[in-house]
Amino acid sequence: MMRLFLAILGLFASLSLAGCIGDNTAQAYNVSTGGDAHQGRKVIEAYGCGSCHTIPGINDARGLVGPPLYFMSRRTMIAGELPNTPDNLVKWLKSPQSIEAGTAMPTLGLSDQEAKDAAAYLYTLK
Numbered sequence: 001m002m003r004l005f006l007a008i009l010g011l012f013a014s015l016s017l018a019g020c021i022g023d024n025t026a027q028a029y030n031v032s033t034g035g036d037a038h039q040g041r042k043v044i045e046a047y048g049c050g051s052c053h054t055i056p057g058i059n060d061a062r063g064l065v066g067p068p069l070y071f072m073s074r075r076t077m078i079a080g081e082l083p084n085t086p087d088n089l090v091k092w093l094k095s096p097q098s099i100e101a102g103t104a105m106p107t108l109g110l111s112d113q114e115a116k117d118a119a120a121y122l123y124t125l126k
């Protein structure tokens with residue numbers, strides 16, 4: 001009887017632990033950009049964003065041309081131009097020149113999905 005009780009207890013413990021881990025992952029990575037943060041890390045590396053920006057968690061991203069991208073999830077504004085919403089961040093990443101003509105950030109040609117993925121990664125920076 002005791003063994004059965006312990007087995008059931010163990011089962012509940014592992015179920016609730018799995019539940020917790022699942023929730024945290026969802027919160028950390030499925031930000032409402034429609035993108036995927038893991039993919040976004042690759043996009044950021046592939047486009048060389050780190051040559052201009054210091055970006056936590058990205059190899060060799062120590063650029064000093066643009067602002068460091070710490071705390072992107074907590075910024076009020078994007079480039080001092082747009083309220084920091086997922087849609088606006090995606091828009092900025094796809095087409096900074098159309099938002100702020102003459103900014104030193106070039107329009108790099110990110111696809112819709114690449115911009116959403118990169119934005120999802122940036123929103124993991126708390």
Ligand code: HEC
Pocket residue numbers: 043044047048049050051052053065066067068069072075077078079080093100103104105106108110118122
């Ligand atoms: C040639 C340099 C350069 C490259 C490459 C570049 N950026 Fe930028 N970025 C800038 C500059 C300069 C600004 C500041 C723009 C402004 O405020 O006018 C900026 C601004 C930003 C901002 C707004 C930051 C803030 O503090 O509000 C984000 C987010 C950003 N860049 C992300 C990226 C990502 C992601 C990539 C790669 C896909 C990238 N940048 C590539 C130069 C660059």
